[in-house]
Amino acid sequence: MVRTVVERRRGHGVPQAAVALDDKGRALEAMLPEILKEFQPDMGAAVDLVVVTVKPRDVASVCRVAKESPQLAFDFLLCLSVVDYGERLQVVYHLYSTTRKHKMVVKADVLTEEARVPSVTPVWPGADWFEREGHDLYGVVFEGHPNMSPLLLYEGFEGFPGRRSYPFNEYTEW
């Protein structure tokens, strides 16, 4: 009984969210391997999004291609997140096209020990604070970013509070 609870917690034997791509998503899925051929992307999907996993060193180039290719035209960076999976960190870029109105996800896995990805600020200046936040809370170094100083935390803060290994505050009664 206890064992099943633990296993549930870890996410084994739990159903996977169903994938349901719309027409735009399917069209995107069909044309992406050809456009991103030189980066050998790993194609996937999550619920209603096309997911492309690439090598960390290619992230900036992939993003540039995604922005400048006329079929993709991803001119809008929706969100840049970092997810902590223990020994690896995943940098996730949600992209959107204001002209073609489709969206996709670019992912890159880096080792937590030496988390380095090229910055996408030259592609979308709006990535500036997202990357500083990722550096603050998760310790990902975005190479080529103009200013990696702390954004949400104060100067001299020790540790990376976003990571799962960082403890929650202990609440005490007074």
Add this chain to the structure above:
Amino acid sequence: MVESRSEAPLDMVQMMVNMGPQHPSTHGVFRMVLGIDGERVVSVDPHIGYLHRGSEKLCEGELYTQIVTLFDRMDYLSNFNNELAFCMAVEKLMALQVPERAEYIRVIMCELNRIASHLMFFGTMGLDTGAITPVLYAFRDRERVQSLFEAVSGARMMHNYIRVGGVKEDLPEDFRQRMAKLMPQLKQGIEEGDRLLSFSEIFLARNKGIGVIDGKTAISYGMSGPALRASGVPMDVRKDEPYSVYNRFDFGIPIGEKGDCWDRYYVRIEEMRQSLRIVEQAMAQMPDGPISTPVRGVLRPPRGEAYARAENPRGEIGVYLVSDGSDKPYRVKVRPPSFCNLVALKYLLRDCYVADCVVILGSLDVVLGEVDR
């Protein structure tokens, strides 16, 4: 012999001015270090994080039902919109169908919240340009909306009303009477405010041609919502990717021409009128029926990830939810609209006058609770 003074180069001293974090015009706790040459701003270094509570990290330690309250506290002027964004992300992951009536209640609440939030903007915009009266009018009308919220959800702010699968409880019995009274009042209030401030000569002089940003640059900075639409880009999640029941209503997306402070201001005034139209239609179409899908007490969405987008008063909110199948999310990342709009501040403040800093920041309508999370 006196040496001619005009030939010697003037000694230009760049002065650093620290604006905020306790400055009333910074809308909370925002600080910018301005490098000033005379009256011109030559450099700007924004500092945020004074309100950082680690909301995203806190979400990882709470049950799904408890997280809704954390979302209330991010953008504390548009609580319903924030709650909806999170609930939509969970529903997407669980592939839940929300009953029709619940969807209509959500839309009505969100649009009223948009009006309340824009009224706040309207008032503070007046304050930022030196007009004290508009804020009094704005708060009178906002208070009416707030008391309706109180009747519906039990709280003026931090409602915790929209739940995964529907809403907390049905509307109060006298809701239609209340709305019948509120709608004309709001309509009149918005027109009054518009007449009072929008075309005042001083207000125009302070806003026209100030803080200009073109559509393409605004998109590259990730600006969204009224701030982007003021630059002439008709991007609105309610139209581009209709969520809830927004595809059933007839409403317009106001856009600006120049992308200056006045456009950003007036787009919001026009948006309030459009929101009223949506509320009117929703009131007329709202069916009877259940207000919530039965879900388990402790939610366990399937393993996977979902990204939900919604249109907040301040711009586009995004919730990136990663679930490992347990009762708590593995990761919650929010794309806060104010945060993304504020990145463009550096661009907007280039070469402006010191006095315009306040107006430009005001026209972005940021809520620092959401910027810092």
